[in-house]
Amino acid sequence: MKQHKNKFILLLSMAAVIACNNAEKQTEEKQTAGAKLPSVEAYKQTIDGKATSLYILKNKNNMQAAITNYGGRLVSLLVPDTDNNMVDVVVGFDSVQQFKASTEPYFGATIGRYGNRIAKGKFTLDGKEYTLFTNNGPNTLHGGKKGFQDVVWDAQQVGDSSLVLTYLSKDMEEGYPGNLSVKVTYTVTANNELKIDYEATTDKKTVVNLTNHAFYNLNGQGSGTINKHTLWINADLYTPVDSTLIPLGKNQFVANTPFDFRTPTAIGLRVDADDVQLKNGKGYDHNFELNKPTGAGLNHAATVTGDKTNIVMDVFTQEPGLQFYGGNFMQSKNTIKGGGKDDFRTAFCLETQHFPDSPNQPSFPSTVLEPGQQYKTSSVYKFSVKK
Known part of the structure; x- marks a missing residue:
């Protein structure tokens, strides 16, 4: 009789464990229902002799960001809606080749050296005029002909939630003076934030707007x-x-x-x-x-x-x-x-x-960066649902 009782208790315990696992699985499925991230394989290419890839950042709330080192681009960003279904709130492409061939060059990209427009592709520092490539009518837009959106960054993922991208923009690249060392860090925080930290230093007086x-x-x-x-x-x-x-x-x-x-x-x-x-x-x-x-x-x-x-x-x-x-x-x-x-x-x-x-x-506020100074700025995109 005692053996039957112990067997019955064991069966009940097993049933409870199975039920608990099923509930957890259903909760997880519900939390990850909806949009999915692109294939990592579709981002493995070689551009300008450097390897490209797709890096996945996430937090414990199932928020996920997909970033490629081609152009330092945010490819996808999955955040929960009011029903806890995941929604991809960022427009992008299924492969790195589609980004490269796009008629819209800036989707998700890190922009530099100078975000936005510079009139007639010219500016003056210390009496010297610098001439840039004009790619937006008579003006320079978002860095010029080959801005930061078209270069392959060096990438290092730090744990599950952070990616560090670095790039050396050489002196006179796109017409801008100075060897500019740039670091951009993407972080998905526990508070459902996408945090972007920008840093840069130069060896010659220049202008920067990332x-x-x-x-x-x-x-x-x-x-x-x-x-x-x-x-x-x-x-x-x-x-x-x-x-x-x-x-x-x-x-x-x-x-x-x-x-x-x-x-x-x-x-x-x-x-x-x-x-x-x-x-x-x-x-x-x-x-x-x-x-x-x-x-x-x-x-x-x-x-x-x-x-x-x-x-x-x-x-x-x-x-x-x-x-x-x-x-x-x-x-x-x-x-x-x-x-x-x-x-x-x-x-x-x-x-x-x-x-x-x-x-x-x-x-206007100055965008000049001098040797010995550090360009350092942060921006945060925080996601929640309307109550």
């Missing part, structure tokens, strides 16, 4: 328009531009303009307003001068909420500016992850930065 050019859709990449996302930007001033998107020289108040996002507003609510600045940018493609923080630490720059998923992205930065780009030049020319197209205004960018054309605009 940023990340991820294209976001908080409803999931390939899910349609971003015009119903709500956007808040912590800025009383923005930077008006001419028809070639070069600053006119003086920032203006957002009040009573389509650029007033000081209260959360649908991105598309005023995008087609009769406004010369919107016509210049074919929509939003403008720098916002962030209000200065009252305390120490990172400045809360912006908040975006997806209208379908209720995913919230908060942007924090040490930079003085934020470029809001509404996907106005997306033309359905590229096949993105999952087989969809990069359709008009189906993604947005929030690029933390110094102001456009600062080397030619004395009233």
Whole structure:
């Protein structure tokens, strides 16, 4: 009788263990349901004699980031929605070859040496004029003909959650003076943040303005328009531009303009307003001068909420500016992850930065870096769900 009792207890214990394992498996499946990361194998290539790969970062909440060292690009970012399904909120491609062949060169990329535009591809330091390649009409955009988005970075993954990328931009590369040593660190934190730390040093006086050019859709990449996302930007001033998107020289108040996002507003609510600045940018493609923080630490720059998923992205930065780009030049020319197209205004960018054309605009914060100084700045993209 005692043996039967012990056997019955053992069977009950085994059943309990199986039930517990099944529950854990179901929970894990639910947490990882939805979007998946691209294949690592599709990112193994050789470009300019250097090996490319895909690096996967994750935290204990199942948030995952996929980053390739080709262009220091954020390829995918999986975050949970209100039902705890994973949503890929970053537009990208299934392979490194697709990035290389894309008509949109900046998807997810680390941008340098100089993010945004420099007028007529020229600037002067200590009386010497430097000439850059003009790749955006009469101006230089995002570093020039072969900016940081087209180089293969050296990569070192640190544990599950951090990736360090390094690159030496040699003296006069793309016309910029100085050997510039650059380090960019991506980290997925326990608080569902993607943290990006930028560092650089030079051996000759130069200009530097680094940023990340991820294209976001908080409803999931390939899910349609971003015009119903709500956007808040912590800025009383923005930077008006001419028809070639070069600053006119003086920032203006957002009040009573389509650029007033000081209260959360649908991105598309005023995008087609009769406004010369919107016509210049074919929509939003403008720098916002962030209000200065009252305390120490990172400045809360912006908040975006997806209208379908209720995913919230908060942007924090040490930079003085934020470029809001509404996907106005997306033309359905590229096949993105999952087989969809990069359709008009189906993604947005929030690029933390110094102001456009600062080397030619004395009233703007300086982007000059000198030998012995260290360029060091951080930005954070934090994800949560609307309650």
